[in-house]
Structures are given as C-alpha cells and as structure tokens.
Amino acid sequence: xxxxxxxxxxxxxxxxxxxxxxxxxxxxxxxxxxxxxxxxxxxxxxxxxxxxxxxxxxxxxxxxxxxxxxxxxxxxxxxxxxxxxxxxxxxxxxxxxxxxxxxxxxxxxxxxxxxxxxxxxxxxxxxxxxxxxxxxxxxxxxxxxxxxxxxxxxxxxxxxxxxxxxxxxxxxxxxxxxxxxxxxxxxxxxxxxxxxxxxxxxxxxxxxxxxxxxxxxxxxxxxxxxxxxxxxxxxxxxxxxxxxxxxxxxxxxxxxxxxxxxxxxxxxxxxxxxxxxxxxxxxxxxxxxxxxxxxxxxxxxxxxxxxxxxxxxxxxxxxxxxxxxxxxxxxxxxxxxxxxxxxxxxxxxxxxxxxxxxxxxxxxxxxxxxxxxxxxxxxxxxxxxxxxxxxxxxxxxxxxxxxxxxxxxxxxxxxxxxxxxxxxxxxxxxxxxxxxxxxxxxxxxxxxxxxxxxxxxxxxxxxxx
Amino acid sequence: xxxxxxxxxxxxxxxxxxxxxxxxxxxxxxxxxxxxxxxxxxxxxxxxxxxxxxxxxxxxxxxxxxxxxxxxxxxxxxxxxxxxxxxxxxxxxxxxxxxxxxxxxxxxxxxxxxxxxxxxxxxxxxxxxxxxxxxxxxxxxxxxxxxxxxxxxxxxxxxxxxxxxxxxxxxxxxxxxxxxxxxxxxxxxxxxxxxxxxxxxxxxxxxxxxxxxxxxxxxxxxxxxxxxxxxxxxxxxxxxxxxxxxxxxxxxxxxxxxxxxxxxxxxxxxxxxxxxxxxxxxxxxxxxxxxxxxxxxxxxxxxxxxxxxxxxxxxxxxxxxxxxxxxxxxxxxxxxxxxxxxxxxxxxxxxxxxxxxxxxxxxxxxxxxxxxxxxxxxxxxxxxxxxxxxxxxxxxxxxxxxxxxxxxxxxxxxxxxxxxxxxxxxxxxxxxxxxxxxxxxxxxxxxxxxxxxxxxxxxxxxxxx
Numbered sequence: 001x002x003x004x005x006x007x008x009x010x011x012x013x014x015x016x017x018x019x020x021x022x023x024x025x026x027x028x029x030x031x032x033x034x035x036x037x038x039x040x041x042x043x044x045x046x047x048x049x050x051x052x053x054x055x056x057x058x059x060x061x062x063x064x065x066x067x068x069x070x071x072x073x074x075x076x077x078x079x080x081x082x083x084x085x086x087x088x089x090x091x092x093x094x095x096x097x098x099x100x101x102x103x104x105x106x107x108x109x110x111x112x113x114x115x116x117x118x119x120x121x122x123x124x125x126x127x128x129x130x131x132x133x134x135x136x137x138x139x140x141x142x143x144x145x146x147x148x149x150x151x152x153x154x155x156x157x158x159x160x161x162x163x164x165x166x167x168x169x170x171x172x173x174x175x176x177x178x179x180x181x182x183x184x185x186x187x188x189x190x191x192x193x194x195x196x197x198x199x200x201x202x203x204x205x206x207x208x209x210x211x212x213x214x215x216x217x218x219x220x221x222x223x224x225x226x227x228x229x230x231x232x233x234x235x236x237x238x239x240x241x242x243x244x245x246x247x248x249x250x251x252x253x254x255x256x257x258x259x260x261x262x263x264x265x266x267x268x269x270x271x272x273x274x275x276x277x278x279x280x281x282x283x284x285x286x287x288x289x290x291x292x293x294x295x296x297x298x299x300x301x302x303x304x305x306x307x308x309x310x311x312x313x314x315x316x317x318x319x320x321x322x323x324x325x326x327x328x329x330x331x332x333x334x335x336x337x338x339x340x341x342x343x344x345x346x347x348x349x350x351x352x353x354x355x356x357x358x359x360x361x362x363x364x365x366x367x368x369x370x371x372x373x374x375x376x377x378x379x380x381x382x383x384x385x386x387x388x389x390x391x392x393x394x395x396x397x398x399x400x401x402x403x404x405x406x407x408x409x410x411x412x413x414x415x416x417x418x419x420x421x422x423x424x425x426x427x428x429x430x431x432x433x434x435x436x437x438x439x440x441x442x443x444x445x446x447x448x449x450x451x452x453x454x455x456x457x458x459x460x461x462x463x464x465x
Numbered sequence: 466x467x468x469x470x471x472x473x474x475x476x477x478x479x480x481x482x483x484x485x486x487x488x489x490x491x492x493x494x495x496x497x498x499x500x501x502x503x504x505x506x507x508x509x510x511x512x513x514x515x516x517x518x519x520x521x522x523x524x525x526x527x528x529x530x531x532x533x534x535x536x537x538x539x540x541x542x543x544x545x546x547x548x549x550x551x552x553x554x555x556x557x558x559x560x561x562x563x564x565x566x567x568x569x570x571x572x573x574x575x576x577x578x579x580x581x582x583x584x585x586x587x588x589x590x591x592x593x594x595x596x597x598x599x600x601x602x603x604x605x606x607x608x609x610x611x612x613x614x615x616x617x618x619x620x621x622x623x624x625x626x627x628x629x630x631x632x633x634x635x636x637x638x639x640x641x642x643x644x645x646x647x648x649x650x651x652x653x654x655x656x657x658x659x660x661x662x663x664x665x666x667x668x669x670x671x672x673x674x675x676x677x678x679x680x681x682x683x684x685x686x687x688x689x690x691x692x693x694x695x696x697x698x699x700x701x702x703x704x705x706x707x708x709x710x711x712x713x714x715x716x717x718x719x720x721x722x723x724x725x726x727x728x729x730x731x732x733x734x735x736x737x738x739x740x741x742x743x744x745x746x747x748x749x750x751x752x753x754x755x756x757x758x759x760x761x762x763x764x765x766x767x768x769x770x771x772x773x774x775x776x777x778x779x780x781x782x783x784x785x786x787x788x789x790x791x792x793x794x795x796x797x798x799x800x801x802x803x804x805x806x807x808x809x810x811x812x813x814x815x816x817x818x819x820x821x822x823x824x825x826x827x828x829x830x831x832x833x834x835x836x837x838x839x840x841x842x843x844x845x846x847x848x849x850x851x852x853x854x855x856x857x858x859x860x861x862x863x864x865x866x867x868x869x870x871x872x873x874x875x876x877x878x879x880x881x882x883x884x885x886x887x888x889x890x891x892x893x894x895x896x897x898x899x900x901x902x903x904x905x906x907x908x909x910x911x912x913x914x915x916x917x918x919x920x921x922x923x924x925x926x927x928x929x930x
Contacts (some may be wrong), residue, residue: 007721009689011622024721026686026892044689044720077685078892104863104893121501127884127890139688143624150615157476157510159608162903164922165630165696166711167642168929178631178665179650180672182700185487185660186652195650200643200700200710202927208647218921221491221541222595223604224474224509230695231630235647235665245665246631255509256472256489393615398569419592426593427491428569438627453846456683457629462667464633 008085011045013093016085023051023095024103024340026131027077039073041081047136048283052094054082059098075113076131119453126457126465134292135286138454141277142442146229148276149250149438152269153227158252161218161226164209165233168203169416176235177206178245207233212367212433213420216396217255219431220423225233227252229438239449239461242387246459248438255431259369259378259395262432263310263355266382266391270353277445278304278414285445293447299385302352309354311377316345316356323349336363342381342388355384355393366406369395380432387444393434400424473550476510478558481550487538488516488560489568491596492542504538506546512601517559518546524563540578541571541596559875569708573812584918591922591930599757602749604920606742606909613741614715614903617734618692623717626683626691628676633668634881641700642671643710672698677832677898678885680718681861683926684896685888692717694903704926706915707852709904711924718898724834724843724860727897728775728820731847731856735818736769742910743769750910764850765910769819778841781810781821788814801828807846807853819848820858831871834860847899852909858899865889 003020010025026039028050032038035057040050048390057065068148082099111125112132114392122129131137153160166180182200189195196204208341211228218226232249252269254262278300289296320341325348329338337356346354357380358371368377397403403424407414414421442454452458458465468485475490490506493515497503500522505515522530538544547564582609587594594600597864615818618625631645647665654660661669676693684691697714717734719727742767743750754761785796785806790813796801802821811819822845823836833842847856862868872879879886907919917923923930 009622024894044684044687076892078686078894083545103895104889104891106892107890110891127682127887128686130683139626139683140624143626146625146627147615147619150612152614157474157604160611160837161608161921162611162696162713164711164920164924166698166924166929178645178647180645182643183650183656185644185648186654187650189651192650195620200926201924203929205929214921217592218595218604219509221511221543221593222601231627233631245670246629248627306476375668422592424576425572426569427541427571429489430568455629456626456679459629459631461665464631464666464668464670 009045010043010051013049013051013085015276017087017093019085020098021085021095022080022082024078024080025051027073027075027079027106029075030073032072038188039079041079044136045284047140048133052088052092053079053083053097053100054094055097055100073102074108074110077102078104078106082260105199119450121391123452123465126265130456133287135280135453137287138442138446138448139456141281141284141437141446142454143271144277144280145442145445146248146438148273148280149229152272153252153274156225157253158225158227159218159223161215161223161228162230163208163214163218163228165208165231166205167200167208168201168205169213169420177209177333178233178235178314180205180207190380195325209234210249210435211251212253212435213417215251215433216367216431217420217423219253219433224256225252232401237461241452242440242443244439244451244458244460246456247451247455249440250436251433252430253433255316256428257395257432258430259357259380259393259432262393262395262434263357263380266355266434267308267353268391270391271380273441274300274445275304288447293386296445296447303384306352308382309350309352310380311345311350311354311356313356313359319349320344334360334362339388340385343385346383346388347385351385353385355380356383361406364394366410366412367394367396367403369397370402370406378432384444387440390440390444391434391436393432395430395432398424398428398430400428467661474510475508475514475516478514478516478550482552482558484550485548485563486550486560487545487547488518489543489545490516491770492538492540492544492571494540495538497537504544506544507601509601511596511748512605513752517553517557518544518548518562518565519559520562520565538567539571539573539575541575542567543569543571588917588930598696598752600918602746602752602908603911603913604921606749606753606911607903607919609712609742609745610738610907612901613738613745614694616741617737617762618717618804621690623690623692623719624683624688626675626676626680626688626693627695628679628683628693630673630696631666631670632673633666633670633895634678634885642674643700645670645672645697657845674699675714675716676901677716677718677900678882680716680898681832681896682721682885682888684718684898685894686892689721690717690719702926706917707905707908707915709920709923709925712916712920713903715901715903716898718895718896720896722860723895724822724845724858724897727858727860727899728822728845731820731858731899732773732818735773735847735856738906739765739910740769753912758851761910761912768849771817773847774815774817775845776810776815776819776821778824784814785809799825799827804853807848808850811848811853812850816850818850820845821848826871829859831875832859832861832868834862835867835871837865843897849909852905855905855909856899856901858897860895863893863895865888865893 008021028040030039037055039053042050056175083095083097088094228251358376359379361377364379368379378396381389384390473486490508493505495504502520504518507515548560548562599782693716823841824843824844829844833844843860845858846854849855
C-alpha cells in the first residue's frame, strides 16, 4: 500500500484510492451502528460530496476510542484522520480509519445543528451559512462562473482592465452615488466647495456605478477590446429581491463592432459561461435542479442550444399591447418596460432569451448611438426567463457633436467629461459594449430567488449583513 | 485567394497570410517613398507588433488617392483598409492595400504626436497614455498577470470569493479607512451615532483595507481554500512612488496548512505567475528589458529557477547589525524593518527573493499565530530585489483565548468581531494565508518604478488622476 504524507484534498479523492492518506475536514453527519461508527466529513474542496470515515471500534482500545470520539462528534467539529482510502459501493470512496483526533470542537450553541433551516434565518448568519450544502453549492457555482468569464475574454483576445472604483464622475448620470470621504462626520465648512477641497482627494469623490467610460477610454486607440470585472455601487433606496448596493459587474468594450455584432458576442458569451458550468458544476446544478428550481437543467440546456430571439422594441410594444395579459403598468411606445413585461415576452411569447433592441432614446443613457430615425438608439437588453433583464448593451455614439447634444439634452456638465470626449476627438471609431450583473447571473443559473443569497455578505439599503 | 468577411484581429495575423482581409486600426507612423506609402497601424490586440499597410499609389486614381490619404495620415487617425495579407521579410506580415478610408480623424492638438514624452507628462493624460508602446505593454502584462493569478488558484482547487468592499470592520486596525456615506456634506446631527443611524446603511460604513477576515470566514468550515481578488483601500497621507489609495489585492486563505506550507504555496504561486508571463508576454518583456530595466529578463528567469531563501527575522537583524552598510534607520531586535533593510537583505546578502519569518509580535497584526517563544508570531514577508516587501503572509491564530487577548492588547473592540471569532468557536482549525499587491507585482515584472504608471487612473493622496 502506498502512503502519502500530504493532507488529501477531497476533490482529488478518486486519484488516491488504495493509498494510506491523511485527511482533515468538518463533520457533516455521524452515526453509530455498533461496533461501527460512520462519520461524513467535508473539507470544502467539494461542495456536496463528503468523505465517509468508517471506524471499526474494535480496532481501538476502549478508553482511547472514547477519548477521541467522546460520546459522539457533533456537526461542525473539525477532525483529522488517517487510514486507507477504499472504493466502496455506489462509486463512493471511504476511509478505513486507523487514527482519528479532534482538531476543533463545536459546542452546543452552534447555529447549524438542525438539518432544516430557513433562508431568512441563514441570512442572519452569513459568516456560517457557507457551511451548508446550498451555500457551498451557490458559492462554488459563483466562483466557477467568474472563472469562466475570465476564460471567455482571455481566450478571445480581450484584456482585463481594472478600472478605478473611486471616481469623480457619474457614468449613468443617475445621481445614486455613495460619497467617499475622510472628513469627520460633523463639519463646519461654510460651503461644499471648501468641504471638498479639504477632503482626501482635494475634490468630491464617490463610488463608481459603472466602469464603462473608463473601459471605452482603455479600448479606443489603446487596447482595442477590453473587459472590466469588479464591484459597482448603487445607493438605491429600494429593498427588493433583485437589488443590492454593491454588486459585481462585467463590462466588455469592443472596438470596430456594431450593435448586431455585439449582440452576437453577448449570445456567444452567455452560452460559453453556461456551457462551462454545465460541465464543471454537474453535482451542484443537479442539486439545484432537485431542491431549488425544478427544471433548471432543462432551462440551461435549452439556452445553450437555442438561438436567442432578436426583436425590435417597437414590435415588442405592439405584441404586448395586442396580448390579453393584464399588466400592472401600462404599455405604450416610449414606456420603459417593467419586469412584468420583460418576463411575459421572454417566458410566454418567445420562451427563450430575447435581445430587445432599438429603444426610445429618452429612456436610455446619453452615450448610446442615435439611430437614423431620430427617435431610437442602438441599445439592446437581453431578457431571460425568470429574471427579466440580465444584460444592458449598446453601440456607443462616436460622433462628438451628437454626443455633446445628448449630454446637453440631459443637463449634464460637459466640462467634466473632457477626457471621455477626447476619445471622440482623436481617432474615434465604432465600438460597442455591454454590462452583465454577475449576481443576477448566479441567481439565473442556480435558481436562487433572492440576490441576498448569492453574495457572501450582501449590502442593501439599511443593511450591512 | 481566400476572402474573409470579418475584421481581422492583429493578434491573429499569422493565421490569415495569403488571404484577402479587412482591417481597422490606429496610425502609429506613416512614411511616403514615392510611389509607395507605408503606414504602420495597430488595433490594440497586439501591444507592440503593428501591421504595415503598403499602398502602391499607382493603383489608385490620383484624385481618389488624395481624397483618402489627404496629404498624410497623422498619428492617431483611425483607418479601415482592405487588401491581401502577405508575409514580408523579417517574419513580418503586411497588407497590400486595395481599399483604404479614414474612420476617425486625429487633429493637430493630439497630445501624443511627439515620439518622446516624459512619464510625468503622460500622467497628466491617463486617458490617452494607453495608446503608447510602454503603456500598451504595461497593461497587457497587467491583464495577463491577473489571468495567471486566476488560473493558478482555479487549477489548484481554490474558490474565488468576492468579499464586500463596503464594510463596517477595520481588518488591520490601522484606522486608515475611507468613510462611505450618502449624507449631505453639511450636517447638523448632534451626535455621531445619530449621523450614522440616519446614513444609508443605518451604521457607519467604510471601504475595506483587506478582505482577509471575510476570506477566513469563507474558508473555515465552508470552502476550505479560497482567494479574494479585488480592490482594497488605504487612506494613507503619503505620496510615494509605491503608495496608492486604491490598489488591487490578492488574498488566498488555506485551511489545514501551517506557516512553512503557506510559504511553499507562496513560492509556487509567484513562480507560476512569472513563468506564465515569461511565456505569454515575450514581446512586452523584451521591450521592458531593453527600454525600462536592463537585466529584467535575467532577473525574472533567476526568480523562477532559484529556491527562495527562508530566514528568521532574528537572524536577519544580526546580519544587518554585523554588516558595514550605513542605514538611515537603526536596526535592533523589535524594529519594523524599513525598505532599505529589506532591499539590502534581498539584493546584497541573498541575491534572490527572501521569506523573512517569525517577526516580533508587537509589530504585526492581531490575527497572527503566536509562537511558543511568547515573543514572535508565525508571520513572514516575501522580500524581492528592487521592491522590498511584496507578500505579507502568516499562519493565523486559531486559539480563541489567545486571539481575544491579542485584541485586548491592541485595544480593539472585541464585540465588533463576534462573527470572526465564531470561526474559532465552531470547529477551529489551523489555517494560513497571504496578501499580494497586484500593482507592486506589475512594477516588479515590468521594471516600472512608479506605481502611478501601472494603474489606469491612479488614486493617490490629494489626486484623482
């Protein structure tokens, strides 16, 4: 029999069958059927598959055994064990224990003793909920999805740009920014200018709501095709199951492509990352399919195998108006579609993801390319069943005059955007990009229905969890 | 001859030799040797290698040619061209142009017209400097290094955790935190408690200086081995070539490993990411070796091929004291070593990277494992030639009592760390981790000597670039 001196990672178990190994992990369940004790442990490197420690009590001196296993090993106890790793029935590996000891006890007030606990309760212990099957699986999928995003862009010639989080511009012009300051809470400056000039950066600073403008500056003339991937912030005063104040944001920016081409890239990207987790996270997705969202696997397989619908906003409004569906909010040309409309289109009409394109310019941002009709912009949202909008995408306006006019129409301070506008003055070219909220994507692929359950420590209005 | 309808990415050029292609890019240089015109363009997908457009003026009607190429195409002009891609001498590909047109002009006030510009000047135009060879190369290496970091951890069973940036705890206890608020600049609350309770989160909030505590909570009992990788913030009032207020921070946390094992992991990690860019960024590193830091390639090859030194702090202090070197700051047991000491050890004594370990507990953070000697902690810094400290690393204290005592010794508010301390109450195990500043690592591998030149838009004291 071979011996290994390293502590086995459970994710490598199958390679070590027939070997004497050392393992560490936390107790998930434990049962005694005299003279045997069976303990399931997990070391975190697998989310759902545990390792069974099989203890033949007769192999131990009675006193010694009691000393080590006390009456029993409660859930959450950390243990070290040695023994031979063998393949048992049903393709599971188990460890025939020759040595065991407790590394860290887990006392009776451990909040995860009970098998069934509610999501609401688990939100009150975010530092411990990663120890449950559901959250191990959610965060395993989230990690892999993030890696797939990096893989997609790196394998397709994009460069990762880490744009600053602290900013003095407001990309969306929505004014929902957090201020960043080192000033004491109470100040007696006479004017806001004085307050700002005395602050850490010598000017007013806030947290970025988007890195798009910095992404455009990096792509245009410099790196050609880039992506940013980091946290973005919105100080929205809403408490819904889809909104958080701090979320992770993926924003590619691609030169020399128009709206139809960026739509193709977006579709290719979404299919790539879903295909990746379908292959890499089989166990976790099967778990979600069984316990969280029935039909999840069918839904995801359908997405990677179907061509996404592409529909004009104008046509979508007509479809909604002609439908017999009762909506809470009215539908008319020029209206910003609500989640109920988006979900009706993707779930009932098209039954697959839909790129809705060419929105009225009044409801979209200043940087979007103005269409020749004078009424719409080359913008598109990707709507998916169960969620609604998941990607916001557009071709950008490249004409300096039109861009400045759009800013004036929105009362934006043009002088604060000199650098951004320089990209339109010096070698301006066609370019397009999109933004994906990672957290909503994690919800979509796991079936979790509250965004608070896909972030380790969610930050929401009135709440630092 | 084959035709392709897609716009060629320059990084794919070699695949398309002998094909009729479409290209887009920005003019880097342009020269006329009648009847030929030679224009070097770049599309950002390669940092240094340009594509040569070769125009035989006799192939164009005279009027038409002037219309398209006006007198000349200034640097920074965006162009579209079609033609046949051919291999020319010296393993370079060029395009025999059959069609060319200007996409975006670049007027005479373009700040990057001159070939030689100073780093100081380029810092005043951070939105345009990515268009220069040096910065294209810096940000190409930065992007690839970031991807290599993700690859290393994903290929070794670590899960990416996106810890929150907005926090209400101060990991290092250093008090150099930015406040995050939505309160108006001038307030007339009577107390700070009132101010905080009326704020967005209902409590005081700031920007994370480290994600280590969240990383420990994710690893212990949950995911086993994790890494965080995102921005961290320090409101330090210092203006040096090594300090920024916002930097990118990689922080792995690994259960069941001690100080010596995490040192091995750190060494393996550093060698992996350097080896990766030595292979993936040959052109860029050759450029830095030639123009930025002579001997850079030798330095990096030496690092991947040498075993890092491991030295006790106590021994290092003796070596420094016995040396005949004049230091600005005194050296004695208990002193926090300065950059001059660190560089002397790594550059003069060991001539390779050095892990300095077992520091006096008074100069290190509360969470580090206390050694049996009662005087030192199981902490180590990795020192590299030219930079000094690049990784801060430690085994963490797992004993609840000792950890709480270390917090009391530092006057820390223990009651604010209940969640963190829970990891020591419920199944506590040995674990270790380290922190690497990405920006300093980019400096190290490119030879750039000012941290402001490795961030797209650096944020420093009194400056939002």
